[in-house]
Amino acid sequence: MLDTLHSAASFIVAIGVLVAFHEFGHFWVARRFGIKVLKFSIGFGKPLWSRRGKDGVEYVLAMIPLGGYVKLLDEREADVVIAPEDLPRAFNRQPVAKRIAVFAAGPAFNFILAIAFYWVLYMVGVPGMKPVIGAPPAGSLAATAGLVGGDRIVALDDQKIPTWSVLRAELLDRALSRGDTAFLVAHANGREQTVNIDLGKARVDPVLLFEDLGLNPFEPPIPAVVGQVVAGEAADRAGLKIGDRIVDIDGKPVASFQDLRSQVSARPGQLAKFGIERAGSAQQISVIIGTDTSHGEAIGRVGLAPQRMATEGDLWQDLRAEVRLGPLAAASAALHQTWQVSALTVRLLYRMVVGDVSVKNVSGPIQIAQAAGYSASAGIGAFLTFVALVSVSIGVFNLLPIPMLDGGQILFGVIEAVKGSPLSERVQAAGQQLGMTLLLMLMGLAFYNDVTSVIG
Incomplete structure (x- = not known):
């Protein structure tokens, strides 16, 4: 329960920051161009908090924290009454270049936020592990x-x-x-x-x-000494106890806990004889290895965890690494990182469309919330890295040429600039319907992936 609340809170903080910065991009650029802003909302649905500023803008914090919007003065809105002196400040009366800039500002601010976070991280130091590999499987x-x-x-x-x-x-x-x-x-x-x-x-x-x-x-070899037995799992039912040392499985030596895990994973549902040492004496215990199918294939598991050691941290010490740069080098690295993540996102989306990459990689709010919780638990550096990554993803997603998204509105603006007149209202309405359909399909896929991950 606490993990769920922690993930939810981390998710709300992350999405709140990202949405606020994205919408502030639209807000700030619109104000710079003299366009009148009516409302700045973080979230959708019923307002939880609302205040009208001295600038006449209604600032709103709404119930559903999955997005936000900036409402601009626009003659095409049926419910808006416009004073004659405000007509020059209406969004629809602005030159096409200004309208495109307002739409592009949201994604641009997401990229700026990612660059800023990466810059700070590179100056403070990005921890990691040296790229030392374990034994590659035969045939790889x-x-x-x-x-x-x-x-x-x-x-x-x-x-x-x-x-x-x-x-x-x-x-x-x-x-x-x-x-x-x-x-x-x-x-x-x-x-x-x-x-x-x-x-x-x-x-x-x-x-x-x-x-x-x-x-x-x-992974540094960890002795195959039992430190935890999960209640109700195969090892518990067979009678394995804390302190037992696993020596072999069906006569095949077990060199480490990693080796134990590898042997067990390859034998789901099988009966195996575990050779153990308990209190100085050798014994054999029959274990019916359990089966885990949460990853899409049958994997053996018995419900054991290794014994924690006082020197466990020292096992990993030589594998730790840190990337720390000066301000200028960090700025360059932050720009490169943001560009690389953006380019990878676009290329992976294309590969997903042509079928080279599974649509299971599309995550919804549940998986994103879980990732937010994990990263927050790992420390502020990991959480900022997560937020920067999601910020880039939001920026790229909103630039997709889909009506209803910033990218679709930018596309309409470019077409208007090329042909010298706006697209007809019928064409724009059809585009909006198509965009809504595509977004609903994408949201359905994301929620489906979330549900299957939870069930798994």
Whole structure:
């Protein structure tokens, strides 16, 4: 319950900031052009708070925190009474360039906000993990190229790779280009080697790309000593206890807790004999491995967690990394990061349309709220990174040439500028209906993905 409330609160804070900044972009540019603003609303539905400022603008905080809007003086609105002296300030009477600028300002402010957050993060220091890989599965592209567990990815095509987050973004970017990539790899003995991997052989879906590559973060071996037994799970039913050391499964040695997890995952629903050490004596316990299907395929699980150790933090110390830059370098990195995320979002949307990327990657408010909660729990840096990422996504989404969105209105404005007159009201109304239909379909897909993730 507390986790749910924490996620909801984090989501409301994040969306509130992003919506406010987006709508402030429309508001600020409209005011700079002398256009009269009637209402500035954060949220939809019933107003929770409302105040009319000295400037005549009604400021509103509404019940549903999933968006907002800025209402401008417009003669086309049937319910608006316009004084003759205000006619020059009506939005519909503005030159097309000004109207386009007002629509573009919202997404532009989302990009500006992302740049600002990334700039602060790079100056304070972005923590991460060094791109040291675990043992690639046999048959994966990394294993075929000769990479082994403990190798560190130093660079891709001369682009330095300091952390796993940078590696993921750069590999996804290159995978979308479907070409050979030169991996500069540092082996555990210090020797460096360059290997080429054809990313065209990997699926570009973000969920599947690293599976095809066989790249996963290296985990320091954790002793296979039971620290927690989940009540009602397979291990509990079989009689495993805290303090038991798992030695083997059906005679196959268990070298670490990660090895235990790997062996169990591959055997859903099977009967296995766990060789254990308990209080200095060897025993064998029969376990019927449980089955987890929440990830779309059957995976074995028994309900065990490892014993926490006083030195556990030290196991990861050598793998930690931090990217910290001066103000100018941080500004450059922030611009690059915002551009890269924007470009990746557009390319992934296109790949989703043509079927290369699963529509399961479309997230709704529930999954976004969960991500907001996780990032907030991880610290202010992780939360700001999350907000910056969502801010870029909102900016890109609103620039899509779909009527009802800023991008659709910009498209109408461009067509008007080219042809010298506005589109007919009938064409604009048909476009609005099409845009509404597309948005409802997209919202339905997002909510469907949310529901299936919750059920899973």
